[in-house]
Amino acid sequence: MEKHKLRILFVEDDDLMRETISNILSKSADEVFLAENGLKGLELYKEHKPEIVITDIMMPEMNGLEMIRKIRQEGIPVKIAVVSAYSEKENFLRSITLGVNNFLIKPISYRDLLKVIDDFANVIFMEKKIEDERNQRFQAQEELKKAHVELESRVIERTHELAVANQQLREFQETLQDKIEKSVAEIRMKDHIMMLQSRQAVMGEMIGHIGHQWRQPLNTIGLLTQSMLFSFRNNNLTDEVFDERVSKIMEILDHMSVTIDDFRDFFNPNREKTTFEADRIIRKTISFVENSFQKHKITLRYEKEDDCIIEGFENEYSQVLMNLLINAKDALVHNRQDNRKIAIRLSSQLGQSCLEVEDNAGGIPEEIRENIFQPYFTTKKDHKGTGLGLYICRTIVEKNMSGKIEIRNTNTGVIFTIRI
Ligand SMILES: Nc1ncnc2c1ncn2[C@@H]1O[C@H](COP(=O)(O)OP(=O)(O)OP(=O)(O)O)[C@@H](O)[C@H]1O
Ligand SMILES: [Mg+2]
Structure with missing residues (x-):
């Protein structure tokens, strides 16, 4: 089975059970954190934010359900599975209201445990993919927006430049027109004066x-x-x-x-x-x-x-x-x-x-x-x-x-x- 890059928090008060399961988990996970009660489990959760939490329910100091409630308050969609004996059915019902994602019945079978982890890993992988895609789309949209804004500001800039150039051209044309008119007037005047001078010559x-x-x-x-x-x-x-x-x-x-x-x-x-x-x-x-x-x-x-x-x-x-x-x-x-x-x-x-x-x-x-x-x-x-x-x-x-x-x-x- 393919090893997932996962970190798992396992909370169990029974030392032997914790030891055994931890060995199984470390085959699928990159890191495994172990806690012997809810209080310790919550502390480790807050410290490491693992992707998966597997917890027993009946434990001293803080039971599993209380710990799950506190973890859920953090607002992270962490995958949680509870481990409970079949006889403790009401625990399963209560855990559903706390948004628990899966259940394992004691005694835990090796296969069931790996299947739960594998399912979680797939879901996490899919969620991550979706999240990545959403991020990419968001980023692409942001870039598009930025490009649009940039384009718009360049259009405005260019329009302004064109307007200035147009204005300069107009002014240039006007001065040119002025100059031409002046020169034409001067030439006419000169011709007129010469015409008069020439007439005097025949006078x-x-x-x-x-x-x-x-x-x-x-x-x-x-x-x-x-x-x-x-x-x-x-x-x-x-x-x-x-x-x-x-x-x-x-x-x-x-x-x-x-x-x-x-x-x-x-x-x-x-x-x-x-x-x-x-x-x-x-x-x-x-x-x-x-x-x-x-x-x-x-x-x-x-x-x-x-x-x-x-x-x-x-x-x-x-x-x-x-x-x-x-x-x-x-x-x-x-x-x-x-x-x-x-x-x-x-x-x-x-x-x-x-x-x-x-x-x-x-x-x-x-x-x-x-x-x-x-x-x-x-x-x-x-x-x-x-x-x-x-x-x-x-x-x-x-x-x-x-x-x-x-x-x-x-x-x-x-x-x-x-x-x-
Ligand atoms: N019929 C002609 N035979 C020989 N030379 C001529 C003749 N007509 C003009 N010229 C020459 O051309 C020159 C220029 O003539 P133009 O009529 O422009 O000026 P001008 O006769 O010298 O002076 P103005 O006519 O202003 O009194 C004359 O000075 C002359 O040298
Ligand atoms: Mg003459």
């Missing part, structure tokens, strides 16, 4: 144009006024003559103010895109410069092959042409003594308007070709150029009107082409 040309436009009408007004004075002095200034002269002067003044309006329009940048006839703007722009060109003995030729309608800003378009014409004039005056020529051509190509401005001033040297569109690049000495003209031309054509500005040298000069 000289415009003022020359006004001067010229006004010289003739001012002359006429002078003559009309003098002739009125003459008639008045000679007493033949009739009402009709007076009215006629005054309305003539008013007509001339109206005409003069058109020149001023043109000038003012040119310096008022268009806010809204409109559709306009390229031909009309080209002619008006030519009229601004032709007087000064004549003075420099420059022949200006304009050919219109097709009608072109452009969507964009007409004043800016005019400004581009003006810049190109002034550049050509400057180059001609600088490089040529005679036969100074500028040709302007307007045509329609692949659904786009194509404006060409060609001169015979010798062209643009290869080494500065890349630079001429850079802001503030100029080859003109003594502050005669700001270097903004072509930069503004490109901004207007390519940024504001989604077109293209190109240059190519010819044998005698250069051709600027503007496609919009």
Whole structure:
């Protein structure tokens, strides 16, 4: 029979019997504690807490039943068997109420005793297994709970981290947005300032144009006024003559103010895109410069092959042409003594308007070709150029009107082409 790892308390007042049974028990148990009465038995029980108690009932000092009652008070489900003579039946009944687990009838047979111990051992083993499993399950549940709590706290932590990261991202985006807006505003401002600077550069040309436009009408007004004075002095200034002269002067003044309006329009940048006839703007722009060109003995030729309608800003378009014409004039005056020529051509190509401005001033040297569109690049000495003209031309054509500005040298000069 398999030896159980058990500790047994055996309580018996008969010395011989205690001795004999103890020998049998030690074969099944790891340890056997012996007591000769209930009091001693209780003491040993409290000291060693054995798994099994086998006790006689009738003993001095404290009987077996009293001892069992006290042991039960400890609250441990220790296995207890009582040993009693068959004649003491009432002891068995009383022991049932004390929760005794088994009985042995005197005289105790070796087999019965081992069977009781074996049964107890099995029950203890099963109980232990169940307890172990329960403990394991409990532990697993605890671990699960712990893991759950940990997971939850990690989720909370991670959510918090994400929220912080999100907030930072949002702030970053906002500052980025701010920076972009600021830079865009700065660039716009810079472009605007450059545009103004460039307009000032062509102002000289415009003022020359006004001067010229006004010289003739001012002359006429002078003559009309003098002739009125003459008639008045000679007493033949009739009402009709007076009215006629005054309305003539008013007509001339109206005409003069058109020149001023043109000038003012040119310096008022268009806010809204409109559709306009390229031909009309080209002619008006030519009229601004032709007087000064004549003075420099420059022949200006304009050919219109097709009608072109452009969507964009007409004043800016005019400004581009003006810049190109002034550049050509400057180059001609600088490089040529005679036969100074500028040709302007307007045509329609692949659904786009194509404006060409060609001169015979010798062209643009290869080494500065890349630079001429850079802001503030100029080859003109003594502050005669700001270097903004072509930069503004490109901004207007390519940024504001989604077109293209190109240059190519010819044998005698250069051709600027503007496609919009
Ligand atoms: N038709 C041309 N022939 C030769 N060189 C030219 C011609 N057009 C421009 N250039 C060169 O390109 C440079 C840059 O021209 P841009 O119009 O940008 O500035 P600028 O004429 O020097 O000064 P601004 O136009 O501001 O008065 C000129 O200084 C000149 O060297
Ligand atoms: Mg220029």
